[in-house]
Amino acid sequence: MCLRRERLGPAGGAARQARSIVGRRRPFPAREREGGRETRQRQRLRFAALGETFARSEASGDTSAERRRAHRPGAPSHQQHQQPTRHRSDTMGQNDLMSTAEDVADQFLRMTKQYLPHLARLCLISTFLEDGIRMWFQWNEQRDYIEATWSCGYFLATCFVLLNLMGQLGGCVLILSRNFVQYACFGLFGIIALQTIAYSILWDLKFLMRNLALGGGLLLLLAESRSEGKSMFAGVPSMGESSPKQYMQLGGRVLLVLMFMTLLHFDPSFFSILQNMVGTALIILVAIGFKTKLAALTLVVWLFAINVYFNAFWTVPAYKPMHDFLKYDFFQTMSVIGGLLLVVALGPGGVSMDEKKKEW
Numbered sequence: 001m002c003l004r005r006e007r008l009g010p011a012g013g014a015a016r017q018a019r020s021i022v023g024r025r026r027p028f029p030a031r032e033r034e035g036g037r038e039t040r041q042r043q044r045l046r047f048a049a050l051g052e053t054f055a056r057s058e059a060s061g062d063t064s065a066e067r068r069r070a071h072r073p074g075a076p077s078h079q080q081h082q083q084p085t086r087h088r089s090d091t092m093g094q095n096d097l098m099s100t101a102e103d104v105a106d107q108f109l110r111m112t113k114q115y116l117p118h119l120a121r122l123c124l125i126s127t128f129l130e131d132g133i134r135m136w137f138q139w140n141e142q143r144d145y146i147e148a149t150w151s152c153g154y155f156l157a158t159c160f161v162l163l164n165l166m167g168q169l170g171g172c173v174l175i176l177s178r179n180f181v182q183y184a185c186f187g188l189f190g191i192i193a194l195q196t197i198a199y200s201i202l203w204d205l206k207f208l209m210r211n212l213a214l215g216g217g218l219l220l221l222l223a224e225s226r227s228e229g230k231s232m233f234a235g236v237p238s239m240g241e242s243s244p245k246q247y248m249q250l251g252g253r254v255l256l257v258l259m260f261m262t263l264l265h266f267d268p269s270f271f272s273i274l275q276n277m278v279g280t281a282l283i284i285l286v287a288i289g290f291k292t293k294l295a296a297l298t299l300v301v302w303l304f305a306i307n308v309y310f311n312a313f314w315t316v317p318a319y320k321p322m323h324d325f326l327k328y329d330f331f332q333t334m335s336v337i338g339g340l341l342l343v344v345a346l347g348p349g350g351v352s353m354d355e356k357k358k359e360w
Helices: 002-023 030-060 064-071 078-112 116-124 126-137 139-150 153-177 181-198 205-225 244-261 270-288 292-310 321-346 353-359
Strands: none
Touching: 078 116, 078 292, 116 126, 116 153, 116 205, 116 321, 126 139, 126 153, 126 321, 139 153, 139 181, 153 181, 181 205, 205 244, 205 321, 244 270, 244 292, 244 321, 270 292, 292 321
16 A cells, blocks of 8 residues: 555645646735726726717717828728719619609509599590591592492492491490400401501501501400400410410500601601600510509600690691591500500509519
């Protein structure tokens, strides 16, 4: 036992010495403790004084701190801070203007949502209604024109005028009464095609584009009358993105653009250039379906003003041929306005950027 204690004694003594050194805490002298306490009190007093000084400078509007910060080496200048702020303010102003316009359009739609589709259908069929009534009052002139142009004889010319009269008036009655709207639309499509050939509109680009725009309005009306859940093929389920109604709305929007192509004036005047730029931007927005309701509503107002100013047929005597030409253009433009009102009331459809933004 003595040998073992002697052998392990130095190791045990070293361990005890190490534990005593680690466990021993050297107390701070009283002078050092008092000095540290005074230093902390001075720091608190200095921070409190700085806080009061800063509060007084903020209350009095003193900008000396900002000036010192600006003159500090490496600090950015006032102009460098001002440019991004100005850019952000301009962007926010544009966004506020756009959001205000959209709010006005939404408020208009909420106020007129019960009457807007009926007004749109009435405007859309106005050109067919006017043309049918004109066929009745100008029966002999229309028959003689068809007989002389096509050398088809008295009977066929009379059948042509009668078909136009009954087809257009009957289609308008069915559309306004909301009965057999699809059959009425197909009948009016046939009337457009028949008149395009009979009156040689096929070779006049301006009248052809207006007839196609009129067909675009009918396509929108046909899309409105279709139910959302119908499939293209019986028994085959259709996906939402490929429904015929959505492609009808897309085709109708694109065809409506053709009306505005006939209103572009390539004049060097400032007003014509501005009108062309604004009109082109709006029709592109309607065609691609971006901000569609706001763009279509703006086009309705703009096109109605142009129509009343340039196609004022009531200022021309009825016996002059210009009266009939202006009257024809006026009601065709009103039909395109009806198509745009349908876009405003029903939206652009699934094939549009407005709908894709909801998925993004």
